[in-house]
Amino acid sequence: MTQDEPPPRPARARPTMREVAALAGVAIKTVSRVVNGVPTVDPAIVARVRAAADQLGYRPNLTASSLRRGDGRTATIGMLVEDAANPFSAALTRTVENVARERGVLVLVGSLDEDPARERELAQALIDRRVDGLVIVPAGRDQSYLISEQHTGTHLVFVDREAGLLDADAVVSDNRQGAIAAVNHLLKTGHRRIAYLGDRASIPTAAQRFDGYRHALEVAHIDYDDDIVRHTGSSEQAAITAAEQLLALPDPPTALFTSQNFVTIGAVRALRALGLQDTVAHVGFDDFPLADILSPGISVIAQDVEHLGRTAAGMLFSRLDGDTSPARTVTMPTRLIQRGSGEIAPGGHRHD
Numbered sequence: 001m002t003q004d005e006p007p008p009r010p011a012r013a014r015p016t017m018r019e020v021a022a023l024a025g026v027a028i029k030t031v032s033r034v035v036n037g038v039p040t041v042d043p044a045i046v047a048r049v050r051a052a053a054d055q056l057g058y059r060p061n062l063t064a065s066s067l068r069r070g071d072g073r074t075a076t077i078g079m080l081v082e083d084a085a086n087p088f089s090a091a092l093t094r095t096v097e098n099v100a101r102e103r104g105v106l107v108l109v110g111s112l113d114e115d116p117a118r119e120r121e122l123a124q125a126l127i128d129r130r131v132d133g134l135v136i137v138p139a140g141r142d143q144s145y146l147i148s149e150q151h152t153g154t155h156l157v158f159v160d161r162e163a164g165l166l167d168a169d170a171v172v173s174d175n176r177q178g179a180i181a182a183v184n185h186l187l188k189t190g191h192r193r194i195a196y197l198g199d200r201a202s203i204p205t206a207a208q209r210f211d212g213y214r215h216a217l218e219v220a221h222i223d224y225d226d227d228i229v230r231h232t233g234s235s236e237q238a239a240i241t242a243a244e245q246l247l248a249l250p251d252p253p254t255a256l257f258t259s260q261n262f263v264t265i266g267a268v269r270a271l272r273a274l275g276l277q278d279t280v281a282h283v284g285f286d287d288f289p290l291a292d293i294l295s296p297g298i299s300v301i302a303q304d305v306e307h308l309g310r311t312a313a314g315m316l317f318s319r320l321d322g323d324t325s326p327a328r329t330v331t332m333p334t335r336l337i338q339r340g341s342g343e344i345a346p347g348g349h350r351h352d
Helices: 017-024 028-035 043-056 062-069 087-102 116-128 144-151 175-188 204-219 236-247 261-273 305-320
Strands: 076-081 106-111 133-136 155-159 169-173 194-198 229-231 255-258 281-285 299-302 329-332 335-337
Touching: 017 028, 017 043, 028 043, 076 087, 076 116, 087 106, 087 305, 106 116, 116 133, 116 144, 133 305, 144 155, 155 305, 169 175, 169 305, 175 194, 175 204, 175 255, 175 281, 175 299, 175 335, 194 204, 194 236, 194 261, 229 236, 236 255, 236 261, 255 261, 261 281, 305 329
Parallel strands: 076 106, 076 133, 133 155, 155 169, 169 329, 194 229, 194 255, 255 281, 281 299
Antiparallel strands: 299 335
């Protein structure tokens, strides 16, 4: 700070309930009753208190309110997803947020980046902030670190993947059957050399989709060929590189099955860069924005993300409302959306 600069203005203290009471001309207890929504307060007094609160810019201390209520509830839940920027994660989060908002509950969101250590760190950070429950897309295979939290009353619901070494509610898609449907669709179109590009095989959903890919080939009596399989991770650039390598093979695949949305986007970029988008068939797992307006449109195995999110949120709030039934896993079906890329026959002809 230079000599000519005025000293920094001290931060103004937040308005208090006492100040609201003084301005409204009522007792502090009356302000408390209005803030907590007690229905027996005279409407005229409620209006006066709210007008005073608005004039002062008063906001209630929700943490203090939860302690006074005695039930320990904070009207917040935590949500941990793979990557908040991923279209699947974003849609899932928004759906849970919509359900929570209907109940006046705030959702605190964190991204895990498929890092089990980060999962533990963020889960504990949210629990330390006394969230009433957690919705988790787990990054690791061991959630036993949450057992003690479960016993002290933190409610947990896992979505997209089941918890490992922990008995907890889960809502998942039928990943294996979805992958089988994708490969069967390409087989029906006449393809026999179908490549697989997917996320890391250590991720449960990726492992299930890869298992579905292999099963569909086995049933069709097609030998598995490791040369046309790539576990790229979820990086779009890694998927571009992997797709380019596959398509440059002496005996390249005539069709691609990509088992994650960012991997699908990378494969689309590679096909278009090589001018093969109308020649090589392609089915992706998970829908993504603009997939329907590309030429050709991208055929996908779509998850019902809204149903996943609403079911997960519903299960969590049911637990918060006192449901003590045994933990259960709900499995949602997927569906094939045909848009053109998955209907390209070997040689580049469109199969209707």
